[in-house]
Amino acid sequence: MLGGEIMSEIVMQITELTKVFPLRDSKVGFKAVDSISIDLYKGEVLGVVGESGSGKSTLARCAFGITEPTSGGTIILGQSLVGKSRKATRELRAHLGFVFQDPAGSINPRMSVHAAIAEPLMLAGMDSDSIDKRVNFLMDRVGLATSQLSRKSHELSGGQCQRVAIARALATNPKIVLLDEPTSSLDLSVQAQILNLLEELRRDFDLTYFLISHNLDVVSHLSDRVAVMKDGVFVEVGSTRQVVDAPKHPFTRELIRVYSGAAREFDLDTWQDGPMNRWAFQNVSTFLPTRKIEASTKPLEFKALIDDTLDAITIDVADSTYTLPELLADVDTDAIVVVRKATLVYEKYFNDMTEDSVHLLQSVSKSILGALYAVMVERGVIDIDKPIAFYLPELVGSVYEDATIAQALDMTVAINFSEDYSDPQSEMARLDRAAGWRTNTTGQDLGLRSFLGTMTASGEHGKAYQYCSANTDVLAWLISEVTQTPYQELLTRYIWQPMGAHDDASIIVDSEGLSVGNGGISCTTRDLARFGLLIVNHGRANGEQVIPTAWIDATLAGASADVESADYLQALHPGGSYKNKWWITAGASREIFGVGIYGQYVWVDPTSETVIAKFSSLPIPVDGVHSRKHMALFKAICAH
Amino acid sequence: MSTVLKISELEVDFQINGVITNTPLRGINIEIKAGKTLGIVGETGCGKTLTATAIMGLLPSSAVQRGQIEFADHGVINKSEMAAIRGSEITMIFQNPQSAFNPIFTIGAQLTMVAQRRGISDIKAILVARLESVGLRDPRRVLESYPHELSGGMLQRAMIAMALLSTPTLLIADEPTTALDATIGDQVLTLIATLQKREGFAMLFISHDVTAVAKVSDEIAVIYAGRVVETGPAHDVMSSPQHPYTRGLLGAIPSAEKARGTLVTIPGNVPSVLTNIKGCAFAERCSARIDKCDQEPPIVEIGNRSVACWVVKS
Amino acid sequence: MRIMWNRLSSALLVLCAASFITFTLARVIPSDPALAYIGPKATAADSAKLRITLGLDQPIPIQYFKYVWQTLNGNWGYSLSTKQPVLQEIIDRLPATLELIFFAMSFAVIFGVVMGVYAAKYRGRFQDSVIRILAIAGVSMPAFWLGLLLQMLFAGRLAWFPATGQFDIELKYDNPITKVTGFPVFDSIITGNFAATMNGLHHMVLPALTLSAYSFGLLSRMARANLLEVMSQDYIKVARAYGLSERLVFFKLALRNALPPIVTVTGLSTAYLITGTFFVEQVYNWPGIGSFAVNSLLSIDYPAIMGITLLAAIGYLVINFIVDLIHAKMDPRVWMR
Incomplete structure (x- = not known):
């Protein structure tokens, strides 16, 4: 039945076993084991692997009658542990053996080795001659000399202690033995001895093992079947070969990877992290569905006059002094293009990038959406002071029933949304799953539309700045719904071609073909600089007004002072704010920029008429050090 | 490439009233290049943590230290010179984060x-x-x-x-993942490796976990009973261990691939620090042992490897 | 805050239990309280009449509830020997005892902790041994014996300090203390009567020293042991590894960690001092609760004994409550449970 073997007899049957520990501040309590059912077959080794807090030890204790389960139970050799007389329970217990993690602790320190092994025999009522014979036999079987019999646990090494514990566990000739982290406190070389011994004893005495360990190597080595436990449930059960060779659950895969010592590999859950993102950000369209944003037939050209002196500037930041090339390397730069007064003055590519290769913009995509909305408003397509659900009635009942388009543009929607990129439970991670940016095995959030409909309000809108990526996705959906035109076509028609893009760009779409407006655009570095030039040139390109000047001026003025800002924003840019999907600094030279996680930027300094387009593949999504380094870098270039 | 840390013939005795009670370190020779990682692997009581303590200059007053520790541009440094640079040029992370914070x-x-x-x-x-x-x-x-x-x-x-x-110039990581769950430990390892690449400090990575050491180290030093028995590039040591102890240690790692009950075992136990050791400390557990093993083994150079053993041939 | 309520309610429970036990004990003492009140020559009829007047004829539970009710209303009964209200007797004597305890404890804490820290710093050296001997002497010497020794040496032979009393008799005429709070030394300070202050302190030295000996010994040993324990913790190793100065490590980090158990011991030994005052006040003829207690005990003055016991219980609970508060302030983990 399993692994081709026939396992006829079930020796232990665990049925819907649940253990709830009461919590002080909760009526529900903490479910350490959540309705686990599994059978143990005669002669097999069932290994349960899990991390601390997974509930594996509680499961074992409940299954073996050490702890009372909250519900469910165990049938051992055809008899239930529950509701039995003391005597019957004791007889049943004689069929069970126990080996625990801490060998020294599980043997009474005042007892001699002989007494420790003899104790269960005495309780079983054996006479002393038979006891001595049995103890000597067991000592021999676990590889200890009889000369050790008079010793006490503190006179033994860890391995010897564990051998004594095994002898004691086997004293009454049990049929099923619980091995709870049997080798976790032992050194590697001693662990191997004990593992070999356990296997030998299992074969010779026809034992069945219930093995619990955090160590996947130990579990997979010793077990016929492996159950992977996490948060009180088995996320995966199968023959050892199945589980090790073809793990199904992401946690099993992660555990196997960790134990193999391999680095994280490129897959749908890791592609955004360093170092996988170096290749991934330049090749998004090879592994995610994308739609094309088309180039202009008459691209905007700029003069090229490379200013080598930029390489010599020094930048003081984060307790160090860097030259420009040093700082670029430090922030894992993939590409940088600097355009000043319509002239290309600096251009560098790294990590296989060229002027023809595209790179994922991440949240700089949001700033492009901001520009598209400027055009749409001017054309009278929409009224940004209307609630979003006015245009998308599907969203009635969600946070977007009351939140207006303007509030979504300025990120002042009060929404229950955690933008935590590292927390797999955060709304941001759910958004990624809905957009197809991560594997989605949850069965929920299938597509952006269904995800966005589940978002709820957390307070009054328009009062405080709260960065939330979902707000941009909802706007990309809205505008293509109102215009009945795919989002990528709107971008092509109203931004990309009018601004004179040299190359095609692309945007990632979800499983239903809806554009991921919050971060899905990829384009060349120079085209990103062309987009930035629109701001410097008051919205004009190739002699035409692409985006309205008034909108640019309004955006440059920043958010209203009534809007409560965020600590991190003020720490980085005192007085700065977020408006129309752009970041704006305060002070005399008012810079405006778009930012994406892992180091994507378009930086515009209207005063010096400088545009910097820059791509990176930083190892982590956001951190203050990198942000500060980037700011220093941009300001130094603009000031040069 | 410049050397950040060079330890030559480091020996440590513990003495009470001038009488040596034990000698837990009996010959540590290691070298760490700038920006690189040296991993020290060994079992309990082999002197891993004591080596780190000696480098930091934090040995208790009952300890007597011989041999040389050279650090970066400071040259040979003694305990009080170390006190001036520890915590800035050399920093350390510890095994149990719960007890390491006050x-x-x-x-x-x-x-x-x-x-x-x-x-x-x-x-x-x-x-x-x-x-x-x-x-x-x-x-x-x-x-x-x-x-x-x-x-x-x-x-x-x-x-x-x-x-x-x-x-810092050198980061000493003493079992930084041992007290953590495997997946969390791996995240921490990845983080350390990423930061090292970005900031360029050298690292001494100490662990009993061979897999973790192999993952982050450029070079590995295997230590047994207070002595380095084998050093070399991490990949080489892992794929073709030379010293009988290293071979035994790697063979002892359980896995689904190895048939049950056939793990390589090293008989006996790691000698206690109180044992008076003559010659090769591993000899009594070694299956390849020869008569000469009761004398101090020579350091044999095999390619880019150094092995302290009478049996291996260069 | 909920924890504090828990502590308070359990303190109340302890108080009830203490009052019940002392009450019961007083009733089962094999001596007739009525007899003690009117004297051995009273007739049986007199005694029976008095039993009714004192309510001694009623069932014990009713007597108890009556007692509790009266106690809460400030009626602690009348002392059998002085015929004065017990509460008044206690209020009159309490300040002298509290001042004595205050000075004794201050001495014990300051010198105990300083010596303990010093001993820890010079662990295993000469200084450590000297402090150890002092501490053991302090803990093992009975208070009345130490009191007599100090009296003989410093009051008798050297005549540096007065042998007994709280103030010189003449003080009453030369520089009488104006009563403000009832605490004589304290009152003398706030009324600017420094002659009295000096005189009071002069009298305070020997009794306070005697009373503090046990706590001093205990605290110095505790402080030393705790510091050494803390110094071996990982986080101290970490602090050193990060190059923090030895001064900072020892005095800021280690000492702070060692303090919570020291506070506990301080609290416990303050409670212990309450019994210590029985002997010390007797030896030094100190007009406080201690000598009152001894006299009451000897004359089986059960209302007084009950009053004093209740007072001691209250004192003990207050001290414990303060210790808990300080603990919670010093160790964030206390709030966990």
Whole structure:
């Protein structure tokens, strides 16, 4: 039945076993084991692997009658542990053996080795001659000399202690033995001895093992079947070969990877992290569905006059002094293009990038959406002071029933949304799953539309700045719904071609073909600089007004002072704010920029008429050090 | 490439009233190049942590130390010279993050003391930035938290942030993942490796976990009973171990691939530090042992490997 | 805050239990309280009449509830020997005892902790041994014996300090203390009567020293042991590894960690001092609760004994409550449970 073997007899049957520990501040309590059912077959080794807090030890204790389960139970050799007389329970217990993690602790320190092994025999009522014979036999079987019999646990090494514990566990000739982290406190070389011994004893005495360990190597080595436990449930059960060779659950895969010592590999859950993102950000369209944003037939050209002196500037930041090339390397730069007064003055590519290769913009995509909305408003397509659900009635009942388009543009929607990129439970991670940016095995959030409909309000809108990526996705959906035109076509028609893009760009779409407006655009570095030039040139390109000047001026003025800002924003840019999907600094030279996680930027300094387009593949999504380094870098270039 | 740390013939005795009670370190020779990682592998009681303690100059007064420790541009340094540079040029992260932080001070207070000692100005901003860079999402909350309010993984990240408040020349990581769950430990390892690549410090990585050491190290030193028995590039040591002890250790790692009951075992136990050792300490457990093994083994150079053994041939 | 309520309610429970036990004990003492009140020559009829007047004829539970009710209303009964209200007797004597305890404890804490820290710093050296001997002497010497020794040496032979009393008799005429709070030394300070202050302190030295000996010994040993324990913790190793100065490590970090158990011991030994005052006040003829207690005990003055016991119980609970508060302030982990 399993692994081709026939396992006829079930020796232990665990049925819907649940253990709830009461919590002080909760009526529900903490479910350490959540309705686990599994059978143990005669002669097999069932290994349960899990991390601390997974509930594996509680499961074992409940299954073996050490702890009372909250519900469910165990049938051992055809008899239930529950509701039995003391005597019957004791007889049943004689069929069970126990080996625990801490060998020294599980043997009474005042007892001699002989007494420790003899104790269960005495309780079983054996006479002393038979006891001595049995103890000597067991000592021999676990590889200890009889000369050790008079010793006490503190006179033994860890391995010897564990051998004594095994002898004691086997004293009454049990049929099923619980091995709870049997080798976790032992050194590697001693662990191997004990593992070999356990296997030998299992074969010779026809034992069945219930093995619990955090160590996947130990579990997979010793077990016929492996159950992977996490948060009180088995996320995966199968023959050892199945589980090790073809793990199904992401946690099993992660555990196997960790134990193999391999680095994280490129897959749908890791592609955004360093170092996988170096290749991934330049090749998004090879592994995610994308739609094309088309180039202009008459691209905007700029003069090229490379200013080598930029390489010599020094930048003081984060307790160090860097030259420009040093700082670029430090922030894992993939590409940088600097355009000043319509002239290309600096251009560098790294990590296989060229002027023809595209790179994922991440949240700089949001700033492009901001520009598209400027055009749409001017054309009278929409009224940004209307609630979003006015245009998308599907969203009635969600946070977007009351939140207006303007509030979504300025990120002042009060929404229950955690933008935590590292927390797999955060709304941001759910958004990624809905957009197809991560594997989605949850069965929920299938597509952006269904995800966005589940978002709820957390307070009054328009009062405080709260960065939330979902707000941009909802706007990309809205505008293509109102215009009945795919989002990528709107971008092509109203931004990309009018601004004179040299190359095609692309945007990632979800499983239903809806554009991921919050971060899905990829384009060349120079085209990103062309987009930035629109701001410097008051919205004009190739002699035409692409985006309205008034909108640019309004955006440059920043958010209203009534809007409560965020600590991190003020720490980085005192007085700065977020408006129309752009970041704006305060002070005399008012810079405006778009930012994406892992180091994507378009930086515009209207005063010096400088545009910097820059791509990176930083190892982590956001951190203050990198942000500060980037700011220093941009300001130094603009000031040069 | 310049050498950051060079330890030659380091020996440590513990003495009571001038009488040697034991000699836990009997000959440590290691070298770490700038920006590289040396991994020290060994079992309990082999002297891994004691080596780190000696480098930091934190041995108790009952310990007598012989041999040389050379550090970066300082040349040979003694205990008091080490006191001046530890915590700035050399920093350390520890096995158990729960006990490594003082339970009655906030993380912020403890990091601030270290930052002050390093003469960092604008401490608050640097701390927040540092905690962010080790992947702690809410640095302000972390700073205001007491150790018992944070998970082991978060504390270890905070410890790393403390070690890297200003970039050290050498980071000593003493079993930094042992007290953590495997997946959390792996995240911490990845973080350390990433930060090392970015900031260029050298690292001494100490662990009993061969897999973890192999993952982060450029070079590996295998240590047994207070002596380095084999050193070489990490990949080479892992794929073709030379010293009988290294071979035994790698053969002892269980896995689904190895048939049950056939793990390579090394008979006996690691000798206690109280044992008076003559010749090769591993000889009594060694299956390849020959008569000469009761004399101090020579260091045999095999390619880029050094092995302390009578049996292996160069 | 909920924890504090828990502590408070359990303190109340303890108080009830203490009052019940002392009450019961007083009733089962094999001596007739009525007899003790009117004297051995009273007739049986007199005694029976008095039993009714004192309510001694009623069932014990009713007597108890009556007693509790009266106690809460400030009626602690009348002392059998002085015929004065017990509460008044206690209020009159309490300040002298509290001042004595205050000075004794201050001495014990300051010198105990300083010596303990010093011993820890010079562990295993000469200084450590000297402090150890002092501490053991302090803990093992009975208070009345130490009191007599100090009296003989410093009051008798050297005549540096007065042998007994709280103030010189003449003080009453030369520089009488104006009563403000009832605490004589304290009152003398706030009324600017420094002659009295000096005189009071002069009298205070020997009794306070005697009373503090036990706590001093205990605290110095505790402080030393705790510091050494803390110094071996990982976080101290970490602090050193990060180059924090030895001063900072020892005095700021280690000492702070060692303090909570020291506070506990301080609290416990303050409670212990309450019994210590029985002997010390007797030896030094100190007009406080201690000598009152001894006299009451000897004359089986059960209302007084009950009053004093209740007072001691209250004192003990207050001290414990303060210790808990300080603990919570010093160790954030206390709030966990």
